Amino acid sequence: MFVLTNTVPDTAYRYRWVALFVILAVEVMDLLDALVTNIAGPAIRDEVGGTYSLIQWLGAAYTLAMAIGLLTGGRLGDIFGRRRMFLIGATGFTLASLACGLAQSPAQLITARAVQGLFGAVMLPQGLGMIKQMFSPAEQAKAFGAFGPVMGLSSVGGPILAGWLVDADYFGAGWRMIFFINLPLGLFAILGAVRWLPEFRSAQAPRLDxxxxxxxxxxxxxxxxxxxxxxxxxxxxxxxxxxxxxxxxxxxxxxxxxxxxxxxxDPLVTPSLFRKRAFSGGLAVGLVFFAALIGTGLIFTFYFQIGLGYSPLKAGLTTLPQALGTVAGFVAAGAGLAERYGRRLLQLGTVIMIVGTAAFALTIRLAGADITPYPLIPALVLVGAGMGLAMAPFFNIVLAGVDDEETGSASGALTSVQQLGGAFGIAVLGTIFFAILPGQVASHVDSSAAELRTVLTAAGVPSDTQPAVAAGLHNCLRDRVAEDDPDRVPPSCEGGGELPQGAQAYGQEQVRAGFEDATIRTVGVTVALLLAALGLSFLLPRRALGEGAAH
Missing domain, CATH: 1.20.58 (Methane Monooxygenase Hydroxylase; Chain G, domain 1)
Structure with missing residues (x-):
């Protein structure tokens, strides 16, 4: 077996480029699994049951487990060997994907998602570490450069692939195919690791905390x-x-x-890091920024699929401009903007995201009931482009503020905070959205009293009973959207609280308008988070690592 030490070998590893494809395969699996449940979430909940919080947990369980696992994932490779831990991670991730696809209850699915995240945290750091060992310094830039296009294509294709697989319902599997698609990728990664990945052992492995x-x-x-x-x-x-x-x-x-x-x-996270303004500021920026980024993606799903009734495929295609904008932002940053502007590029990207997010809210407000995906394209492109410009230089800028011997610990902590921020964004923004929604629906019923009287009159409801029917309608629509389980009929919608025949369209319109308002208000929280990230970014070094940044 070809064994690499913790220094770059004099002779480059023979199968290094094939090994790179194996490493990229698991990166694709991880990125797809981080994206697809947002699109497939409503379809999953419809089949396995549970409350709307299931959609939140599908993402939060994965990202939280990965955040915790990443703190030790790299060190496990140093202790037990990177190839060995890569194989364990890839095998566990693939089996957990199978368990996700076979899950019959919300608890089974959430547990399998958490297991996926844990094995993903074991798997991913090993590949990055092996690249540094297999390639010479001159070739490392090319090897790491391959991640950009692959991750860009995955971010573009992930939501569309998820929507297509759910809608196509291959073999009657429906949403389960978004997890079964990992099986061939995982099998390739496992067999490829056995055949082409070298073993790496650290001469002085740290002890696990x-x-x-x-x-x-x-x-x-x-x-x-x-x-x-x-x-x-x-x-x-x-x-x-x-x-x-x-x-x-x-x-x-x-x-x-x-x-x-x-x-x-050996501490899990070097405490001296927290005494450095750049690192502490970087953790704060990462937590807030990624909370806004990941949480808002979930809100888009609620609005498009539950509020507007889009199919998973249509919802995925609607977010395509954002994904394309993200790729464009990464390409522009990689073309020299990150090196030239450093922290200012991160700040510019955040400002563009703020403008795009506000434009998204304004567009759905102005379009109202006539909204289609096309007017949203400019706003979503801005959001995506800002994301790419801000994310590209983030890690190197933060790492510029730490000492060389602290880089490993700082990198693990930053990556964990990225995942943890996503989990908290899903939790906080999702909770805010559903807390706002019932009041917004009730408000629209109250503000459209004249229209409601016309609807009730046309439905043959006597004028003297219309106030009671209107009050019942107000309570029914408010309570229905407030239900944690959308399959449950609230008491206010039973008997006299039901909509009169012919008035269903009116009720649906008020619910849609309520989703619109809840989306706008929650997106306002996103803007506040991004503004906070922008303010905190001034704590970061001006230049990225290796560009003469001052600590």
Missing amino acids: WLGVVLAAAGAFLLLYPLVQGRELDWPVWCFALLALGVVTFGLFSLYEARRERRGQ
Whole structure:
């Protein structure tokens, strides 16, 4: 077996370019799985049941598990060998994908998604580490450069692929095909790793900080769970107790890590990093920015598929301009803009995202009931282009503010915060959306009283009973959209609370208008998050790593 040490070999590894394709295959699997459940979420909930929070957990369970796993994923490769951990990760990810596709209940599916995220966190860092070992410094730029186009194509094709697979219903599998598609990719990665990936062992492997992993995982879960489930449970006191306990747990985590460092042990995250303004600011920017980015993608799904009734394929095609804009932003940044402008490019990208997000809200407000995908194209292109410009230089700019010996720990923490921010964005923005929705629907019923009287009169409802019918309609529509389980009929919609025959179109229009308003208001929260990220970005170094940035 070809074994590489922790230095670049004198002779380049013979199968390095084939090995790169194997590594790229797992990157595609991860990126697809991070994107597809947003599009397929409503179809999944329709079949397996559960509440709307299932759609949130499909993304949050995956990203939260990956965030925690990434803190140790790279170190596992140093200790046990990168090829071995790559094989374990790819095999586990593939089997977890199969379990997702075979799931029969929300609990089974969420658990399988979390397992996917954990094995993905074991798998992904190994490939990046092996590239540094297989390729000479001159070739590494080309190898890492292949990630941009592959990830760009995956981000463009992922939502469309998900929508197509759900709508096509191959072999009667429906949404399950979005997970079964991982099986051939995973099999290629496993067989390719056995045949072409070299083994890598570190001469001085660090020891794992298992207690640190447990504390970090517990703190993140204690914060995330009440944020997702609190609204459905009507915010009992214990939800706030869990939030407080989560904050305390992270405090204990920081004290424990500092203690390990004082004792000369390997901490999970180097505590000295938090004393650097660039790193602390980078964590804050990453948490807020990726919360806005991932959370808003979920809101788009709620609006397009639940509010407007788009099919998964149509919803995927509607977001295509955003994906294309993201690719264009990455290409522009890679063409020299990142090196030339550094932090200013990140800030410019964030401003463009803010403008695009506000334009999206304004477009759906002006279009109203006549909205189609086409007027949304300019706004979505701006959102995507801003994303690409801002994300491209982010990691290198933050790493410019840390010392060389801290780069490994800082990279793992930043990648974890990227995933953690996505999980919190899904939790917070999804919760805000559904908290706003019932009031907005009720408000539209109240503000269209004259139209409602006309509808009721046309339906043959006597004028003296119309006020009672209108009040019942108000309560029915409000309570229906407030239901955590959309399959459940609320008491206010039973008997006299039902819509009179012929008035269904009116009720549907008020619900659509309520979704429109809830989307606009939640997107306003996104704008606030992006503004916060813009302000925090001034804590970062002016230039990226290797460009003479001052610490």
